[in-house]
Amino acid sequence: MLLLKRLLFATLLTFGFTSHLLQAQDINLTDPTELTPAEYIIKQVTVEGNKNTRPQFIKNASTLVEGTSIVYPGDKLNRSISRLYRSGLFSDIKIYVTERTATEISFQIEVEEQARLLEFKLKGIKRSERRDLEDLLVLTPGTVITEAAVGQARNTIKRFYREKGYWYTEIETETKEVEGVEDRVRLIFNIKPGKRLEVKDLAFKGNDAFSERTLRRKMKPLKEDAWWKIFGKKVYKKEEFEEGLESMLTFYRENGFTDVRVTSDTVYSYTHDGLFKDKEALKVVLTIAEGPKYKVRNITWEGNTVYTDERLTEALEFNKGDVFNETKFDQNVNINKNNTDINSLYQNIGYLFFQAVPTITKVGEDSLDIHFDIYEDEIATIQNVGFSGNTRTHDDVVRRTLRTTPGNRYSRDAIIRTIRELGTLGYFDPQNIEPDVLPNREDKTVDVNYRLDDTQSTSNFEFSGGYGGPSIGVILSARVNFNNFSLKRAFEKGG
Secondary structure, three states: OHHHHHHHHHHHHHOOOOOOOOOOOOOOOOOHHHOOOEEEEEEEEEEEOOOOOOHHHHHHHHOOOOOOEEEEOOOHHHHHHHHHHHOOOEEEEEEEEEEEOOOEEEEEEEEEEOOEEEEEEEEOOOHHHHHHHHHHOOOOOOOEOOHHHHHHHHHHHHHHHHHOOEOOOEEEEEEEEOOOOOOEEEEEEEEEOOOEOEEEEEEEEOOOOOOHHHHHHHOOOOOOOOOOOOOOOOEOOHHHHHHHHHHHHHHHHOOOOOOOEEEEEEEEEEEEEOOOOEEEEEEEEEEEEOOOOOEEEEEEEEOOOOOOHHHHHHHHOOOOOOEOOHHHHHHHHOOOOOOOOHHHHHHOOOOOOOEEEEEEEEEOOOEEEEEEEEEOOOOOEEEEEEEEOOOOOOHHHHHHHOOOOOOOEOOHHHHHHHHHHHHHOOOOOHHHOEEEEEEEOOOOEEEEEEEOOOOOOOOOOOOOEEEEOOOOOOOOOOOOOOOOOOHHHHHHHHO
């Protein structure tokens, strides 16, 4: 009869929690079926079955804290078990009532831990692919093997092969106990990469402004394959696809279609007629919502005192009725290859802290009003100029070339000229000449440091230094980002 009562009590606790095995033993109950919910203080919580997990972690995860109150029976124990399962560390969890008085109650948490990883093996693939995947997979020996960890590993393997054009990769996993090593298992991935598919067709829907042929050319990284290409088949790669997609959208935005978007992109396999037999390949279909083709209606300026509205509009290179070109707009506001942008106009005469904040308002169906708020601020003065990295070139050679001088107004153009002239000396790699600019808004000063690379020089002397204002001395380094400045862009096509 007593055994029957205990089994009945366990049934009451597990009602509504069928996914977990929850049992209880209450040594003070004579008739568990008559138990009514009451509030108790948790007197003690003990843990059994744990080998690698700290007892305190299990207690904290269960939220059964000694000294706190609990309504029992209730759903608190079910929630405790759910939290412990969600940690991914345990394959089985039970909570027992070990003691109960009129005011206090004690619990025992019994757990069975998940297996831990000794090592993982990749089978059925090439040695080179195995090495690459071993670097990609985040499976550390000693960690718990959870469904989430295995699922993440499987997804990583599938992405790896999909990048190579294998769309039907099959992966089977198995765990094997290791003889002589307790609580550790070997995780094995049996991999079948499957067929490698090429992109045979790239189609578009919703493209009224431009032909499919034009859009295919703009999808530079991803172009459909041709049957006569025997070598270098074009496989679908997600990264290249996204690059090609952005290239196409940029083309649209440069032609007035500011609202353009791709509403869907579908990649699917199909069978086509091959040179000798039917073959399976991929087709990419892009559905485009072009939106209206916008033109500039009005351009207005506010806050500018150094330059007139007409001069700033001239630098912007947009007139009323022009098709709005997003790339051209961004470049002519921030930085363009000719150094004639609005930021350059101000920064070339010292206004380092200048800001031009555009607000673009859509008017009607296809017009834009562009308004600029100009914040000119004060002129910045160069305080210190330094250089480093000239391990073989004498300081005097570098110093004579600098066009940025302490005490002068800050000038973006002077920095660009300095970089170009340093490059023409033949001692430095132009691609590795980087200006670091450290502005000080409080006193409106700026420090400039040039990072150089003269490994092409044949001299064996080693120097590094700079010069500054009074009491500044030698500057060894001032590594700070040069905001809104890109040397590569400044030099594009001789800009």
